[in-house]
Amino acid sequence: MPADKADSGVAPASDLPAVMAGLIATLISYAGPLVIIFQASEGLSSALVASWIWAISIGSGVLGILLSLRSRVPVVIAWSAPGSALLIPILGVTDFAVAVGAYIVANALILAIGLTGMFDRVLRYLPGSVTAAMLAGILFRFVLDLAGTLPQEPLLVLSMIAVFVAVRARDPRYAVVAVLFVGCILAAFGGMFEGSMPSIELVAPVLTVPEFELQAVASISIPLAVVALTGQFLPGFAVLEAAGYREPAPRSILSWCAAGSIALAPFGCHGLNLAALTAAICTGPEAHADPSRRWIAGVSGGVAYLLLGSFAGTVVALFALLPPALVAALAGLALFPITAASLANALRPDGSQDAALLTFGISVSGITVFGLGSAFLGLAAGIAVHGLRTVVLGLGRSLPAK
Numbered sequence: 001m002p003a004d005k006a007d008s009g010v011a012p013a014s015d016l017p018a019v020m021a022g023l024i025a026t027l028i029s030y031a032g033p034l035v036i037i038f039q040a041s042e043g044l045s046s047a048l049v050a051s052w053i054w055a056i057s058i059g060s061g062v063l064g065i066l067l068s069l070r071s072r073v074p075v076v077i078a079w080s081a082p083g084s085a086l087l088i089p090i091l092g093v094t095d096f097a098v099a100v101g102a103y104i105v106a107n108a109l110i111l112a113i114g115l116t117g118m119f120d121r122v123l124r125y126l127p128g129s130v131t132a133a134m135l136a137g138i139l140f141r142f143v144l145d146l147a148g149t150l151p152q153e154p155l156l157v158l159s160m161i162a163v164f165v166a167v168r169a170r171d172p173r174y175a176v177v178a179v180l181f182v183g184c185i186l187a188a189f190g191g192m193f194e195g196s197m198p199s200i201e202l203v204a205p206v207l208t209v210p211e212f213e214l215q216a217v218a219s220i221s222i223p224l225a226v227v228a229l230t231g232q233f234l235p236g237f238a239v240l241e242a243a244g245y246r247e248p249a250p251r252s253i254l255s256w257c258a259a260g261s262i263a264l265a266p267f268g269c270h271g272l273n274l275a276a277l278t279a280a281i282c283t284g285p286e287a288h289a290d291p292s293r294r295w296i297a298g299v300s301g302g303v304a305y306l307l308l309g310s311f312a313g314t315v316v317a318l319f320a321l322l323p324p325a326l327v328a329a330l331a332g333l334a335l336f337p338i339t340a341a342s343l344a345n346a347l348r349p350d351g352s353q354d355a356a357l358l359t360f361g362i363s364v365s366g367i368t369v370f371g372l373g374s375a376f377l378g379l380a381a382g383i384a385v386h387g388l389r390t391v392v393l394g395l396g397r398s399l400p401a402k
Contacts, residue, residue: 014293017287018288022299022300025076025279028177029078029079031179032331033334034315036335037079039088046313048268051205052268052269053315053316056272057308059260060305061077061306065298065299065303071248074245074297075248078274080228082138082232082335086223090219090373094216100209100211100268102217102220103221103269103271105212106222106270107225107261107265108258109222110257113254114252115251123229127382128230130346130355132345132346133342133346134226135231135342136339136343138364141366142339143336145332146328148328152325153192156183160182167179179333180330187323198314200314201311201313202310203310206268218372227375233253237274239279242283243294260272278301359379363378
């Protein structure tokens, strides 16, 4: 039967767009979000960074392939870019073993939510404007860094911004890839690359024995879990539902992602989540005219993850050649859409702007109080203000009218 041609080992011509969609989705994941990993890993050894990239790539690949094959749905798994951004001010002052312990706790929380089916209930108890403000605060530093590169390399950065805006206006999915391509060409012509091309070698994963500290649970685990649930899983499920896919159930995807993240955390994996932007490439008609064949995109993207992850050390060496201004500009532009969307959701006129603005201000400040990071402090302050407002309004309604 025609539907079984893919099983013969040769992809039918009609399936090639799905194969390409998966490959492009993986390329986009490496083009933008991976840059944030390099910024977060500053100060770590190249072996640890390579192991980190290996872990998130292998996890994304294996889960994407298994879930797509099992459900016949294009399930695209990726690491959390906002989660990576959260770690930038933290890893420099936190022992990596402690961070790994915090990763395990964060994903254990997500696993519990997945197994109990409490995803919707948990989101109802978290004020949407406050969590959006926390996410915006975490990411806003990249917008500031983007602006900070302008005096250093104005031609390079302005050209990258122009390409980003132009391509995003036509097809947002390919904006980051276009920016990386143009940025590398301009950097090459400007003689900005330093060093030589690395050799191609298989990576040797590094095992880190986790350590657990209460402060790390508050500063890393809780914000990391909240960012994953609200910034990755929620929009990811929305993409699948908009494309008409009701299966697999959210609890299944949450549980598999969390279990995979826990297993790979000792090798550096901070969290595997359902993709959103790159998932849209694989779930629409551009991937395949037949919705029942789009699962091929999830499988091909997973295979690409496995191949690239196996050579993570080479990937690290290649990205190390990029000029700092290009890296900062690329990271800022890659996170531009989610930062703008988070700010819009945080400051929507529903009466919660005070709590949201306070959350944003504290989260973006980078302050630390009693060892607790700014993301956790911002989230706690926002929830407290939101709760106080709710109580006061409730008391007002209960008082008898004069």
